Amino acid sequence: MESKKAKIILDKDFRIGKIDERIYGSFIEHLGRAVYGGIYEPGHPEADENGFRKDVIEMVKELKVPIVRYPGGNFVSGYNWEDGVGPLEKRPRKLELAWRTIETNKVGTNEFMKWCKSTGTDVMMAVNLGTRGADDARNLVEYCNHPSGSYWSDLRIAHGYKEPHKIKTWCLGNEMDGPWQIGHKTAEEYGRLACETAKVMKLVDPSIELVACGSSSIGMATFPEWEATVLDHTYDYIDYISMHQYFGNPEKDTANFLASSMDMDAFIKTVISTCDYVKAKHRSNKTINLSFDEWNVWFHSHKADSEREPWSIAPPQLEDIYTFEDALLVGSMLITMLKHADRVKMACLAQLVNVIAPIMTSNGGGSWRQTIFYPYMHTSIYGRGYALNPIISSPVYSNGHYNDVPVLDATAVYNGEKDEITIFAVNKDLLDNISLQCDLRSFQGYKVIEHIVLENDDIYAVNTEENPNNVVPHNRGNAKLIGGTLNADLSKLSWNVIRLAKK
Ligand code: AHR
Numbered sequence: 001m002e003s004k005k006a007k008i009i010l011d012k013d014f015r016i017g018k019i020d021e022r023i024y025g026s027f028i029e030h031l032g033r034a035v036y037g038g039i040y041e042p043g044h045p046e047a048d049e050n051g052f053r054k055d056v057i058e059m060v061k062e063l064k065v066p067i068v069r070y071p072g073g074n075f076v077s078g079y080n081w082e083d084g085v086g087p088l089e090k091r092p093r094k095l096e097l098a099w100r101t102i103e104t105n106k107v108g109t110n111e112f113m114k115w116c117k118s119t120g121t122d123v124m125m126a127v128n129l130g131t132r133g134a135d136d137a138r139n140l141v142e143y144c145n146h147p148s149g150s151y152w153s154d155l156r157i158a159h160g161y162k163e164p165h166k167i168k169t170w171c172l173g174n175e176m177d178g179p180w181q182i183g184h185k186t187a188e189e190y191g192r193l194a195c196e197t198a199k200v201m202k203l204v205d206p207s208i209e210l211v212a213c214g215s216s217s218i219g220m221a222t223f224p225e226w227e228a229t230v231l232d233h234t235y236d237y238i239d240y241i242s243m244h245q246y247f248g249n250p251e252k253d254t255a256n257f258l259a260s261s262m263d264m265d266a267f268i269k270t271v272i273s274t275c276d277y278v279k280a281k282h283r284s285n286k287t288i289n290l291s292f293d294e295w296n297v298w299f300h301s302h303k304a305d306s307e308r309e310p311w312s313i314a315p316p317q318l319e320d321i322y323t324f325e326d327a328l329l330v331g332s333m334l335i336t337m338l339k340h341a342d343r344v345k346m347a348c349l350a351q352l353v354n355v356i357a358p359i360m361t362s363n364g365g366g367s368w369r370q371t372i373f374y375p376y377m378h379t380s381i382y383g384r385g386y387a388l389n390p391i392i393s394s395p396v397y398s399n400g401h402y403n404d405v406p407v408l409d410a411t412a413v414y415n416g417e418k419d420e421i422t423i424f425a426v427n428k429d430l431l432d433n434i435s436l437q438c439d440l441r442s443f444q445g446y447k448v449i450e451h452i453v454l455e456n457d458d459i460y461a462v463n464t465e466e467n468p469n470n471v472v473p474h475n476r477g478n479a480k481l482i483g484g485t486l487n488a489d490l491s492k493l494s495w496n497v498i499r500l501a502k503k
Contacts, residue, residue, distance in 0.1 A: 003435040003489065006408040009391040010421070012442045016387040017342035019413065021066045022169075024380035025124065026352040027294060028112070029073030031099050032317030035107050037363045038353035039115055044364060052115050055367045059359045060119040060352065063373070064380045067169065069124040069293055069348045070112050074098035076174050077130025077182035081140050084108020086159050097182055099317060100310035109144065110156075113165045122168070124211070124293065124346070127201075129173030129193055130183025138200040141170070145205045169209050169346070171293065172197055172234075175216040175244060177226045187226045191233030198237035211240040211291045211346075218245060218267040224274045231278040231288065240291040240346065243271055246356075247329060248299025254325055254459060254493075256400035258428040261332035261409065264295070268340045275343075290340070292347035295333055297326040297372070298356045318355045322370040324471050324493075325459040331375035331409075331426045331495040338379070338411045338424070341387035349376055360465070368468035371461070374454050375424075378473075378497045382422040385415035390423075397429075408434055408490070421446065423498040427490040438486035446500040451477025451488060454495040473497075 028034050042051030071079060078097045083105045091105035109125075116123050125144070127137035139152050144165040146153035153164065175181050176190040185193065190213065198210050212234050215223040227241060245264055249257035268290065275288040300320040308315060320326075330349075337344045349372075353359045358373035394408035410425035421443060427434045440446065454473040461471050479488035479498045490496050 002432045004395045004407060004429060004432045006392070006394040006434045006436050008410060008412075008423070008436065008438040010388055010412050010438060010440055010443060012414060014389040014391070015414075016339065016389050019338065019341045019384060019387050020345040021384055022346040023337055023341065023344060024065065024376070024383070025067035025069065025293070025346055025348040026063070026065050027069040027073070027348040027350040028071075028352050029355065030071050030075045030079070030096070030103060031073060031355050032319065033314050033354040033361070033363070034351055034357070036104070036314035038355070038361055040107050040111070041363065048118070050111065050114055052118060053361065053367070056353055056359060056361060057119050059367060059369065060121070063358070063377050065119065065121045065352065067122040067124050067346065067348070068116060068352065069126065069171065072098070072126060072174055074174060074181060076126045076128050079128050080132070081109060081128070081136070085110055085143070085156075095311070101315060102311055102313045104313060110159060110161050124169040124171060124348070125167050126171035126174055127197070129176060129190070129197060130181060133193060134197040134200050137197045138204050141201045141204040141208065145208070168207065169211065170201060171211045171213075171242065172238070173213050176213045177220055177222055178216045187222065187229035191230040194230065195234045195237055198234060202237065209239040210237065211242050211293065212238045214241040214243050214271060216244050218263055224270050227271060227274040228278060231275060232281070235278055235282050235284060235286070235288070238288065240289050241271060241275060243267060243290055243292045244294035245292075246294070246296055246298035248297065249325065250299055253400060254430060255397060255428070256402065257325065258329055258332065258426075259399060259402035259405040261329065261336045262402055262405060264333055264336045265339070268292075268336070268344060272340070272343050289345040290343050292337060292344055294348060294350040296350050296356050297322065297329055301356070316354070320356045321462050321464070322372045323459060324371050324454070324456040324461045327371035327375055327454060327471065328426055328428070328493060328495055330372040331424065332428070334375055334379045334383070335409050335411045335424055335426065338383060338387045338413065362465055366465050368463055368465055370463055371471045374473050375495050378452065379424060382420075382497060382499060383413045383424065385413050385417070388412040388414055408436070419502040420449075421500040423496070425490055425496040425498070427492060427494050427496070429492050431492055433492055434490040436488045436490055438488070440481075440484045440486060443500070444484060445503050446481065447503045448479050448481055448486070449499040449501050450475045451479035452497040452499070453477040453491065455491045455493065459493060
């Protein structure tokens with residue numbers, strides 16, 4: 001087997017910024033079997049007293065998910081939040097127009113908050129700016145966050161929730177630039193609505209943080225003019241602009257697919273520039289940060305979804321079965337966001353359970369971890385602290401519409417509290433291992449704790465209920481420290497986590 005050589009220089013002082021743990025967030029939408037049959041399945045042997053599946057809660061805890069976006073997604077643009085609170089028997093069954101199903105409203109805001117408590121996660125709540133507007137949004141903030149003594153806060157108390165939910169992070173609608181969105185708007189229309197909605201939401205609770213909708217993908221014809229216009233209207237009232245991006249590989253071109261994290265990088269850079277352009281235009285001291293609140297691989301389920309009949313309850317929708325190859329790109333996407341940790345402050349792997357998700361369940365049956373679970377878990381657990389700025393020399397390849405793609409995609413995190421360094425690396429080479437040399441410079445006196453590797457001879461290998469451990473990481477990587485230099489072989493097409501701690 002041939003080896004290619006690559007080099008990294010790491011220094012304690014080369015820092016990008018402190019990582020906001022919310023970069024490891026995820027997403028639960030009222031869509032398919034994410035809620036019903038995913039997190040919630042009363043009558044299941046694993047259900048707790050609230051009907052939530054304990055096996056799923058345990059897996060979410062394994063991922064250490066700090067924040068979960070809810071309740072959509074496209075769903076939120078047609079949702080009346082009042083349908084999902086109060087006595088269960090009075091909740092209406094409604095036609096859900098975004099995904100064309102029946103929504104039973106058995107789970108709503110209060111139940112979801114209960115679930116978040118059981119999993120130890122915060123919520124990023126989205127308001128409906130599709131069919132609704134400022135009035136319903138401010139009522140929801142009052143219902144959730146106001147302590148008592150007003151109509152909506154007293155209603156929450158009457159519903160059995162004495163303490164306010166204290167939800168800090170709120171999304172001003174979802175993908176309002178997309179023609180598929182219920183209540184799709186132009187940038188001018190959305191910018192004005194988002195500004196006025198933000199104003200009243202912050203009048204109810206000035207401690208909240210708001211995310212305005214950016215573009216639904218880098219490919220939108222209105223990108224980045226959409227961001228410039230929306231920010232022009234909302235700059236003083238919001239805190240983050242959202243980004244969404246999904247990649248797919250229907251052509252089965254691995255080299256091209258793995259290179260697509262470069263598009264994510266370009267997308268982030270352009271949104272940062274646009275935010276800073278509007279900052280300069282407004283002579284503002286405030287910096288708008290990025291909330292990459294939908295990202296993942298999504299394409300495997302497109303055909304099945306296009307053939308499904310409408311109006312059933314919780315049908316299997318967007319159930320991508322992820323391959324080993326998908327896990328490599330997910331690893332690269334995580335590395336890309338860590339490289340921008342100074343500006344990407346929140347991100348949500350879309351989604352969390354059953355719907356384009358790292359966790360799968362079967363109704364009445366078991367639960368298992370998809371391939372993409374592992375890079376997400378590794379970064380969430382070990383990627384806390386400071387994002388370092390590694391200087392990387394790597395061979396490159398060109399394929400499809402990508403030129404000079406480094407075969408080594410890597411970054412590193414320094415956790416000052418534990419005095420640990422973690423290197424995350426993907427070898428994108430289809431044929432060759434990488435012989436990596438890492439100059440640790442100011443990091444002296446460390447030892448290798450472990451070198452975790454996710455590799456597989458079959459790029460299309462998947463995990464299933466019957467064979468849940470087909471693609472799992474091992475920790476038999478060969479990283480070694482000799483003097484101040486770390487040496488490691490990174491196998492062709494592999495995800496690597498090299499952990500170092502002070503001796
Ligand atoms: O995550 C699935 C869908 O993708 C979301 O509902 C929507 O926001 C995006 O288009």
